[in-house]
Amino acid sequence: MGNEMRAAQSVTTSSIANVDTNATKAAKSTEASSTRVPASIPNMVRAIDLMLLMLILPIWAPLLLFAMAYCRLFRGQALETIYFFDGQSRVRPLYRLYQGNHLAALPSIWNLIRGDVSLIGDRLQLALTQAPNAPSRPGLINFEQLYLRMGLSFESPEAAIDGAFSTPQGYLLALVRALTMTLLAPSLPGSRHSLSLFGLKIANISMNQLLERMLAACERQGAMERYCFVNADCMNISRDNKAYHHNLTQADLILADGLGLRLASRLKGTPLGDNLNGTDMFPLLCERLAKSGHAIYLLGGRPGIAQLTADKMQARYPALNIAGTHHGYLDSEQETAKVIAQINASKASILLVAMGAPQQELWLAKHQAQLNVAVGIGVGGLFDFYSERIIRAPLWVRQIGMEWIARLLAEPARMWRRYLLGNPRFLYHVLIETISIKLRRAPRPAQARAQTQTQIQARAQAGQAALARQISTPRLDGRTQGAQLKRSTHALRLSLNRVSKRLLDILGAGILLILLTPLLLLTALLIRLESPGAILYSQQRAGLNNKPFTMWKFRSMYQDAEARLAALKASNEMDGGVLFKMKRDPRITRIGKLIRKASIDELPQLWNVLKGEMSLVGPRPALPSEVSQYSLSDRRRLSVKPGITCIWQVSGRSDIPFDKQVLLDVDYIYQQSLWADIRLLLKTIPAVLFARGAY
Structure with missing residues (x-):
């Protein structure tokens, strides 16, 4: 046991990258676990794990043997051991490939056979930390990490785990969701601060950072900051609408919304963090505003929708200060001026405008100098959801990035062109832009490079003047390179x-x-x-x-x-x-x-x-x-x-x-x-x- 504990202490950070050891999160998880059903894995759930394991055994066993042999030959050691707490708070060894990466978890299936873990469940709690006060349900796959991959770190995984362990059907559905999320987001988000796409700089920040920035702007009460949420449809519009594209370039923050932008970020090599949209942001913002005391104004939607939204959020957060509401049908300059005067008189710090893209962004930019608010942000159809005029897709649909399918089914006549034609068009242009950038950055052909060292030495013997005359041999100019790039791009498009x-x-x-x-x-x-x-x-x-x-x-x-x-x-x-x-x-x-x-x-x-x-x-x-x-x-x-x-x-x-x-x-x-x-x-x-x- 002493050797095993020394092995546990020698585990590097890279070898436990998939295990969260943050003490604060552990405390929250333990507190949440105490309110859930007993921690022991139901027999039906364990039977499902074993049946699925039997299905993958013909693939898993040879792959594991090959991976272990490779690690033993080229890394000197096949396996390493990490110690964690199982469902009864007992210390158990978790086996992994030594210094492994993508296949590191292959030996962990042995823990699944023993019943130490399930396929999905709570995050693993290392034995290096304090034992949990309440039983947990550790899983090889945990929703906390999947949420992080899908840009949902602001969502609590507890409800998803509870649903997974409520019935065998719930567990199977959770497995399907987990597999879908893994395929859509196979790796963790990147650390770059922004994503460049179609000439726009999209901020790569978390939901928490966005809310903190908004509250900081409210404290300053300086000139209005303008934020824009963009999805695949918005990016398509920006390609066709120059005014809207210019408007986005002048915004203080451009924020990525939707699966299309997440797939695009991976094609560009800059995986995004949180999926940022007004609908998810709204209740979190209201909760913080209720504590800070800053006021919010709701502008947009059909007559009565903004007020209905305000009433429902006021009931949820009684301390929330909603300074005023108004519908989004502003048919004249006089009516617009009147609404702007109402917004300024209300002393609101944050203005949410729900007129749809690009109208809401253009409206905010046009009247930015007249508005005395700290933050103005376009939020699309947010009021329709929170007034319950339109029912939003369930959380599990949003978890797998398929909310657009629910929107399509709810409003097929209005949404089919945006999703069935717009999404493939967007990804096509992203792919073309990505490949074009790589072609432009590629080195010039060998015949267009500088002369070889032997040729330079031979010319040097003829004197500096003769050398200058000979080196002035025409090279490929920008026009020729441009034509070559066009030919390559055309051939690439045909292949694609x-x-x-x-x-x-x-x-x-x-x-x-x-x-x-x-x-x-x-x-x-x-x-x-x-x-x-x-x-x-x-x-x-x-x-x-x-x-x-x-x-x-x-x-x-x-x-x-x-x-x-x-x-x-x-x-x-x-x-x-x-x-x-x-x-x-x-x-x-x-x-x-x-x-x-x-x-x-x-x-x-x-x-x-x-x-x-x-x-x-x-x-x-x-x-x-x-x-x-x-x-x-x-x-x-x-x-x-x-x-x-x-x-x-x-x-x-x-x-x-x-x-x-x-x-x-x-x-x-x-x-x-x-x-x-x-x-x-x-x-x-x-x-x-x-x-x-x-x-």
Whole structure:
């Protein structure tokens, strides 16, 4: 035991980076634990841990053996021991890889098998500190650290832990949340003070630092400080709206809000700390203002919403001084001047403006000199949440950074463009900016660098004047470098587009196949009931670069359809003679007419998309017999993967003659991008619903 305790004392700070030993936090955790349910892990929770362990055992065991062998060979020692208090406040050894980093916790699963810890729970309390007064529920994963990763250090993890240990279902849901949070934020925040993005300097501070700065400004009561919360949508607006972008550059603080900014910060190599937004800040600010005595004014929202918000917060914090409220519909300069006079007369120290971005930021900047408040800050839809006009997403949704999905489901007509189109667009521009900066910082090509030492020495023999004349050989100038950068950026964009298009195909086709499974099964049943024959119909089609592949469809015709085609050639209603189409094709079954009208017959092609033979968006795959009739110009359609939908499918489908279809397909090929694909997929929905040109 003496040797073990000496080993515990020799543990370095790096080896226990995942364990919080702060005495103040330990005291708070102990106090909170005394109010919770008994500390022993329920049998069902332990059974869940062991079942999950059995699932990962085939991967974990070989990986652990390899990691231990590596540490033994290259670091001289395989394992190190840390001592902690288990759920009964007993000292237990926790095993870790010696001087390990990402895989350091692999041996700790042995503690899980023994029942010393659970997969998730309280943070580990080291035996180097005083034993806890009440039992705890230590876990290999703890919500306190996950909150820190997700920028929620201002939230208490106690409620999440209590919920996890209340029922087996709660424990499983907590595991899913923990896994999601780990994937979204695999490392702790960085220590840099700011993040540079789109020419804006975004402050990397904690919620506590923000509140302290606001209260310090209230004490000074100097010129108004203006703070701006920005999310992915705000950053997109700033790219298109120069006035708003300039407004942000003049703000005293720009604060990052939302998962989009957190992902962007990781792409830029500057992981952000706390996720800062007005909705989370508001109750914390009110609590501090209630103690300090400084007043707050609420401006914005629909008539009555700001006052309702004030009433609810006044009930929660009776000592809070809400100096006044006013709605955000200021239709004239006279009304604006009147409201500003009310704000100044109220002696408010902090002004919250809820008019939506960028209106609220522009309004604050325009009237900054007239406002006698310490801090002015735009807070978006904050009043709607605290007046309960709109119900905010539950805490567990916010924990995993998916509040935007809840907003989308609550207000799809207003939010779909912001989230479904805006978020990918934002991350795309972040990626392009990041790579462009790296390209600009890259060293010049070898032929553009200074001459080699041997050449310089040879020239030196000819004298200083001759050397100067020879070194004046033209080098790559800024214009040439700029052109090279543009070519590299263009090539990079093409590569990124191919990768993003394939990812969209895999995700889109996979999700659709899962969601549409009931429809696919019902269609198969109806086809089989109406006519004999196979449910699916396969056909050889021309793929990328005319490479043949087998395309699948639901059978919509009678079995002898191919044999009857020759007799119907004269009735072809499609101009150009390459494609064959008839509005009243006698070969089509009754179910076939229905599934063709609704494009259900094309759904099995989602399998072709998953296999990589087709794409969700692209020219329709042609028959080899049709390709044989193509002109050289028509063959441009074969330069990309065929798709389920494209421009002409959403512009009239079979009503468009073949030559116009080719022109539309070629136009798509030259202008294709991830955003173009998303727009075409969205346009496909009404085209299918209204069956424009389908027969």
